[in-house]
Amino acid sequence: MTDIYLVGVGGQGIITASRIIGEAAIQSGLNVVLSETHGMAQRGGSVVCTARIGEVSGPLITDGKADVILSFELLETLRAKCKASGETIVITSTETWIPLSVSTQKADYPSIEDVRTQMNSISRGILLIDSKRMAEEAGVPISSNVVMIGALAGAGATEIDRDNFEAAIERIIPRKIEENREAFTNGYEEAKRALQ
Numbered sequence: 001m002t003d004i005y006l007v008g009v010g011g012q013g014i015i016t017a018s019r020i021i022g023e024a025a026i027q028s029g030l031n032v033v034l035s036e037t038h039g040m041a042q043r044g045g046s047v048v049c050t051a052r053i054g055e056v057s058g059p060l061i062t063d064g065k066a067d068v069i070l071s072f073e074l075l076e077t078l079r080a081k082c083k084a085s086g087e088t089i090v091i092t093s094t095e096t097w098i099p100l101s102v103s104t105q106k107a108d109y110p111s112i113e114d115v116r117t118q119m120n121s122i123s124r125g126i127l128l129i130d131s132k133r134m135a136e137e138a139g140v141p142i143s144s145n146v147v148m149i150g151a152l153a154g155a156g157a158t159e160i161d162r163d164n165f166e167a168a169i170e171r172i173i174p175r176k177i178e179e180n181r182e183a184f185t186n187g188y189e190e191a192k193r194a195l196q
Contacts, residue, residue, distance in 0.1 A: 001054030002158045003061045007080045008047050008072030009097045013145030016172060017070070018049035020149050023168035024160045025053045035059030046076060053158060068157045069123070072131070072148060073097050074115050081122060088123040091151050091191070093131040093144060127155060127194050134186035140179040150187025155195060162188065 004021060008014040018034050025032035033056050036049045050061050066083035071092040084090065094112055110118075112128060119126040129151045131144035140146070146169055152158065153165045169180055 004051040004068045005066040005083045006049040007076040012072040014047045017145040020168045021051040024164045027164040084123045090119045090126040138182035143183045146183040147187035150184035151191040154188035154191030
């Protein structure tokens with residue numbers, strides 16, 4: 001069983017990413033249960049999705065029980081830390097979406113080092129992925145979510161193989177197929193390199 005907790009902000013493609021994970025799990029012959037919470041997502045608010053793969057009966061992941069935190073934004077990584085334990089791998093984009101509370105100087109935005117230190121202290125480890133740059137290099141700037149799916153696959157954090165992830169991406173996003181394949185590969189190879 002693998003419990004994946006996906007977090008980010010509206011507009012980053014978190015729901016699409018969870019659908020890709022779900023499709024890849026099904027293609028792998030695995031049971032999967034997905035959920036999404038996206039309240040103020042249209043205004044750049046928090047988005048949370050879960051993907052529970054294996055013999056599970058419900059979509060909720062209790063605190064301290066995520067196997068993977070897949071975060072698409074730095075501040076959201078810290079907001080998800082209640083789901084982490086010493087067994088959790090954290091895969092986070094270094095992308096930042098500054099919330100109103102920070103832009104009006106009512107709060108501070110964490111640095112990459114702050115996030116690394118805090119998450120390393122409570123998890124198995126953290127992979128920092130420059131997903132925005134990698135998506136731009138692949139020619140699909142809006143596909144940083146595909147880069148992050150690649151990083152999830154490259155980290156070996158699920159029982160889903162690379163081919164099934166790639167087929168799921170093509171099925172869920174049937175445009176810019178070659179570019180999205182490159183975005184996926186960029187994330188995959190970065191995660192593999194970081195774990196060596």
